Amino acid sequence: MTRYTPSEIEARWQAAWEKDEIFKAVRSADKPKYYVLEMFPYPSGRIHMGHVRNYTLGDVIARYKLAKGFNVLHPMGWDSFGLAAENAAMQKGIHPGTWTYQNIEDMKNQMKPLGFSLDWSREIATCHPDYYQHQQAMFIDMIEAGLIYRKNAVVNWDPVDMTVLANEQVEQGRGWRSGALVERRELTQWFFKISDYSDELLSALDNLENWPAKVRLMQENWIGKSRGLQFAFSTVNAPDGHDRIEVYTTRPDTLLGASFVGISPDHPIAKLLERDSEEVAAFVAECRKGGTTEEAIETGEKLGLDTGIRVRHPFDTSQELPVYIANFILMEYGTGAIFGCPAHDQRDFEFATKYDLPIISTYLPSEESSDELEEAYVPQKTEKVFYNRGFAGEQWQTGLEAINAAIAFCESQGVGQGVTKFRLRDWGLSRQRYWGCPIPVVHCDDCGVVPEKKENLPVKLPEDVTFDIPGNPLDRHMEWRTTPCPFCGKSALRETDTMDTFVDSSWYYARFTAPHADTPTVMDDANYWMNVDQYIGGVEHAILHLLYARFFARAMQITGHLPESAIEPFDALFTQGMVTHAIYKTEDANQRPVYHYPEEVDVKGDNAFLKEGGAQVEIIPSAKMSKSKNNVVDPLSIISAFGADTARWFVLSDSPPERDVEWTASGAEAAYKHMSRVWNICDRIGAMSDADAGEGNEELLRAMHKTTHDVTMAIESFGFNAAIAKLYGFTATLQKSKASKSVQREAVMTLAQLMAPMTPHLAEDIWANQGGEGLIAKAPWPVADEAMLKDDTVTLPIQVNGKRRGEIDVPADMPKDEVEKLALAHEAVIRILDGGTPKKVIVVPGRIVNVVV
């Protein structure tokens, strides 16, 4: 007997793969290509179980496709610009670049033992000038193509540190370091014109059939196409130049329920009043407190201030409505002004209640309903309702019908027009930070804001910066900032904003097709390798990253960096769940919670105890692995204890990949035991005699073909947990088999092939031990023999009124009427019928029989 020793096996096969360069992707005309990509990691310094899961999922696909005869591209890189590097610089005094490159090296060393089939020759890091110089070149192309512009936009401003804060750095409306109340402040910033592509990005979603429906729906809602009415209220007593207030509404059918007009604190009228009125100025200042997130705005207390301005209702000019400045109205959406209809909008209802404004219903559930409302009446737009204050269309109609009728009526009366609007805003890419891709433009007193010359790229980040003062060190670096104007040559100043890291990750998939080229992409390579056939990552990227990447691919096509065929860069998308773990908690003397690492705890059934001291530990149900709760499991310790194959097998085995998986020590041990079991089977077969004819050869071969079929289907549909369940079953069958040596040998080699995408090292070893030719990684995927899959008889459950009452075995090809006769002759059916006749008998061939009594 030999022992399963993963550390020895895994190192050996990884060396063999590397020596043969079998994962190096080379363009080839004689094989179909397959590009599998996992979302590249941020180099935090430590890989975690989420990475292990993500890259294992991708690796299963990559290895499976390789075995299926595809020319596979499976690259890896680093999303290596970002805030965390600057935080490290501030906390530890390390340069962001030093910190980042060290982390990349560390993480690469941690990933290598997992045995992923990656082509490391294509490795890229977005923080390296080799990468970002091409991003700068494309930025210049995109300025020329009219895809980029500048405008004012709000940022989180920390008035104590005098710096811009990321949303993440705002905690409960306060700066994370200074603790000061954050304000919203306007800055001139760079924008991509993504909103020009709203309709295109929306309609193209229909063709992304291999994306999860939920992601497409989220993107659809994010883009937010709406049809509504844009019209103007005429003002009674507004400042000069503001005799109209333009509003946009998606519910023009509720116009007769209008009881106020609300404008954004950033609306031109509000800005005008702010100058002359202390009260307005104070209120607007109050509105600007807090962060910029939509969440903060929508969940915060709704505040309003009556401006004293009145407007006339367009249908009844004698009716005047008050104009409020309201803190929940965004200047970015619509016209920055709304009319409030408290009867049919909960937010407006609360506002009206608070400021004692009338609540006027326009439609009701029925003609008899009272129009004294306790809360806003907001039925589905598809529901028919009774319009008690309608002005267009039928009295009884759906919201959708009423909206269309209202738009048509208003247009005919010259009150505004129907317009289509999108919720999607332009993509602000400016960041007032050091550790990002410099925006390659120059501010010249004479020429204005002009792009850098391409031959002067890259605009490299200066190395000599410090982080002892809050704010962007580029602002203070006059030597770096001072540069000749690319137009007139006079001394000018560089832009100090850097790009949003979403820009970096919006085109890396394209760069992987020609990672060392001296242009951003190479058309021949992009034509060959694009699109990504399978993209895999977390659902948290469902909207922003994926939408930006879709836009960027279009922008790259327009500027000649990608072919037309690649404007939707990801053919198929898979969104995986998180890796979770139970949390172990005790309390200290002051009853504050203390969290313990899994390795500090002994779990015995439902109870857990500290290894040190033996105190009982409270077990809190599984949650996302997080440093603050100490419920993290280090992949490296798992690999050193059980090997990479066990870690890979376990993260695949216990949950469907799209759902969260709970890491349990016992589950990992079970996976390890299975590896050993397969190893032992292989050992046993090796020791068998060739002479023995064996028993049950046919059964084992049938099971082998059935398993081959089931596992193949499961892998094709991302049912890796189901594939593993089948492999467990087949392993048990093989273990008990008394078949001949040659048949068992065939079975164990097939088992190894089916396991190879998941546990590649063990599979290689079995393959080699049993005399397989070459590397299993390059062996063609086994094909199930259809003839071995068909059973002669099937067992049909018999239901009476939908409840299972028995079963019958029938030939697989028995006609329906004969199955029906047999079912009616079943004793349980006879008993329940009790001499009566069935109303109906439903026979689903090969599935079920249901007798309706």
Next chain:
RNA sequence: GCGGGCGUGGUGGAAUGGUAGACACACCAGACUUAAAAUCUGUUGGGGCGUAGCCCCGUGGGGGUUCGAGUCCCCCCGCCCGCACCA
């Protein structure tokens, strides 16, 4: 607040609208062992009865569609993700 998702035994989960609980963990029992570990075998959703068997209940709660619902539709509850400067 808005958008999206999820909810099935003690646990993770399986189930093209067609036998709910595959597979695994845990527990329990047995074999082997001086003993333990390891390994192997078996039982295990809950309840009931006249216990080779049969019946009832059961997929977060309530309602609906269907011959048939964990699966589809509506309402409610709970949890998770995203909300444009975390990546």
